[in-house]
Amino acid sequence: MNPRAGSNTGPTPHTLAFVESPVQLLNVLEWAHSRNLHRDDRDDRDDWEDREDHRSVRGARNPEPGAGFTLVVLSPTDPMTRGQLRRMAELARKEGHTVRWEEARGGTMAPFRTIGGLTRLLRRAERMVMGDPFSRYVQLLLTITRASELVVVDDGTATMEFVGQLARGERLVRWHRKGGRTGPRDILFAPVSAAARRRLAPNADRRVEVFSAMPIDQAPDGVTLTANDFAWTRDRFGPPRVTKTADMVGTSLVETGVVDADRYLTAVQTLAATHGATRYFAHRRESAEKLHRLAVETGLEIVRPDLPLELIARRGPIGRTVLSFPSTVVHTLPLALSGTDVRVAVCDIDPAWLTDHASPRAQGFLSGVTGTATDVHRLATVTTI
Incomplete structure (x- = not known):
């Protein structure tokens, strides 16, 4: 390299x-x-x-x-x-x-x-x-x-x-x-x-x-x-007020046809209940229909950020634990939130969640996203039925 x-x-x-x-x-x-x-x-x-x-x-x-x-x-x-x-x-x-x-x-x-x-x-x-x-x-x-x-x-x-x-x-x-x-x-x-x-x-x-x-x-x-290293973000925003609850970061893997919608909803529901999450920060590409279903079936407050999550988190308030599936934020949030007490936790995508249309490359790529992340806490994969 x-x-x-x-x-x-x-x-x-x-x-x-x-x-x-x-x-x-x-x-x-x-x-x-x-x-x-x-x-x-x-x-x-x-x-x-x-x-x-x-x-x-x-x-x-x-x-x-x-x-x-x-x-x-x-x-x-x-x-x-x-x-x-x-x-x-x-x-x-x-x-x-x-x-x-x-x-x-x-x-x-x-x-x-x-x-x-x-x-x-x-x-x-x-x-x-x-x-x-x-x-x-x-x-x-x-x-x-x-x-x-x-x-x-x-x-x-x-x-x-x-x-x-x-x-x-x-x-x-x-x-x-x-x-x-x-x-x-x-x-x-x-x-x-x-x-x-x-x-x-x-x-x-x-x-x-x-x-x-x-x-x-x-x-x-x-x-x-x-x-x-997100020096501009840290210089212009924060440090944030850190709450005692957990927040969850959404992903558009359902919208891109990689992950099954029902399996995804069950995983979100399980993670939210296990870790006491109260808010769900929606990805900008998540559909309104899916977000409505998440709100009804999980009780999470759906937040549609008006800025990238790195700025939203740095501006605060943000949960003491931020839960995420494999995505960019498992690499960027620890940098943007450097010097705070916020813990970023990532849950791997179970191969059973993948759709028949998912690329053969999907599982390996998503595992690599998680495996190469530093300063994050690895969560056990959620089992869905």
Whole structure:
């Protein structure tokens, strides 16, 4: 594994960052904090000005001249995700960064308008930061940019799989889809995906960095690994008030077709009763129907956070014990809550919970997420019938 790098010094190149989720935006802010990017980072203000049209976050104040860098939100259509992204965009503006909001999925012509409007900026940018290298949008943008420095920030546990696939020279496929059928769209997009994968391989003219809180044990030669310790989160929020009860973190494994809904509900019910959990922090992709059922059958208070859980937990109040299934938070929450008395406990996914549609890779990947987590308490797997 490559040694993890510290912060860089010297002149700062034009930086263009692309995010599609609140967690990606949070990790871009963490990366910027580690690089000490601040209000003197940019020049040529007119070329990087945030536009006062549909791309802007309504009611947001433009940053002062010389502020950080340009952060492009490729907005999804999901209302929960959009809400969290708007809150995170405001935090980015307060840090002095320019936010450009793109309705990237707002109709058939939206992708063409988005790509067309970004092409000039992409070709001028010397550094491109991205949160999801599996995204078709990002892969298409990678074929346009001439940036000599590429940075991949965490998009949760998917970062582990991305680095492994890049090291092995495999095509970029999300772990829960691996082993599934290749559809017509995948075939049509294959040349773009292959070009993006080649672009993400470092060479004499291009540097590649992965900024991650995940335990990455393999990386291609030349890829710099930089540790994300959530210093920005700890500096800006908390410490939190810690309650005497337990909280539970939700997962979207049911929605992605990996885990059976009935088995999941039974497991949540058992864990909540065993550990005295009172609140359930919903994942932004969890369906309203499932959450309603959880509330009725478990008695848990369902909380739909308006910010990523790392910020919610650091802001508090938060339970003395935080219960989770294998997910990103078993790696990130101990970092964000460093110095507090909060214990993060993780319950493995029983193979019996997996659906017939789950990827053959699912069980091994989920076990790896748990097994590589540090500073967490391992719980016995819940048996469901």
